[in-house]
Amino acid sequence: MIRYFITASVLITLALVFVAGQLIDLAAAAPGLQTPTIQNERAFNQEQALAELRKKISEQKDRPAEEVFKNIQLHKGVPAGRLLSIMQMGYSKSLGVDCTHCHVVDQWEKDDKPTKQIARDMALMVRAINNEQLKKIKNLKSENPVVNCTTCHRGQTKPALNLP
Ligand code: HEC
Numbered sequence: 001m002i003r004y005f006i007t008a009s010v011l012i013t014l015a016l017v018f019v020a021g022q023l024i025d026l027a028a029a030a031p032g033l034q035t036p037t038i039q040n041e042r043a044f045n046q047e048q049a050l051a052e053l054r055k056k057i058s059e060q061k062d063r064p065a066e067e068v069f070k071n072i073q074l075h076k077g078v079p080a081g082r083l084l085s086i087m088q089m090g091y092s093k094s095l096g097v098d099c100t101h102c103h104v105v106d107q108w109e110k111d112d113k114p115t116k117q118i119a120r121d122m123a124l125m126v127r128a129i130n131n132e133q134l135k136k137i138k139n140l141k142s143e144n145p146v147v148n149c150t151t152c153h154r155g156q157t158k159p160a161l162n163l164p
């Protein structure tokens with residue numbers, strides 16, 4: 001009987017130590033979790049960021065984006081000013097997000113958010129649909145049928161699979 005109690009209390013003590021350890025881990029992890037990005041995104045003003053960028057490149061807005069910006073892999077040959085309109089309308093608005101969904105503000109050239117590379121891959125997919133897939137379909141109404149980001153996204157990051 002006494003042995004049973006000793007074994008039981010040892011087991012309970014071990015369980016308590018384990019649970020306490022988990023709680024301490026959680027408490028240690030919690031403070032750093034999301035606060036910085038949330039604050040950063042609350043403070044972000046897209047109109048102001050665009051105005052500053054437009055001002056900064058105003059003398060070079062007609063030059064190719066890859067000569068004005070630092071890390072243009074896809075939109076080569078597009079005038080720098082138009083790249084900003086693509087960012088504003090084609091990317092932010094059609095997904096219903098602001099610039100911070102894909103960028104760390106003021107570090108526009110960095111590829112540190114996975115969504116930025118996803119956007120490049122999506123743009124390649126759109127090109128393939130427009131240049132290859134759609135061209136194979138006969139008897140469509142438009143002479144030059146196209147899809148773009150809005151076709152699927154319609155203001156949301158995750159395109160719908162069903163009607164509401
Ligand atoms: C859905 C993702 C996405 C959103 C939203 C987005 N961007 Fe971008 N941005 C990209 C991608 C992808 C590139 C790189 C394009 C390429 O490689 O041709 C880029 C490139 C840029 C560059 C060029 C940086 C450099 O020096 O290479 C600037 C400036 C920029 N974006 C500004 C903005 C602004 C301002 C907004 C908000 C109005 C915005 N972006 C919204 C994906 C995004």
Ligand code: HEC
Nearest residue numbers: 091115118119122123126147148149151152153157158159
């Ligand atoms: C043929 C439909 C289609 C088109 C066109 C399309 N997308 Fe997407 N996009 C998707 C699907 C499907 C997903 C995956 C959603 C999920 O996670 O389930 C997605 C996801 C994304 C994501 C990740 C969103 C997130 O926050 O997780 C980004 C960024 C994105 N698309 C950008 C773009 C951009 C920019 C364009 C235009 C160049 C574009 N997409 C065009 C279907 C499309």
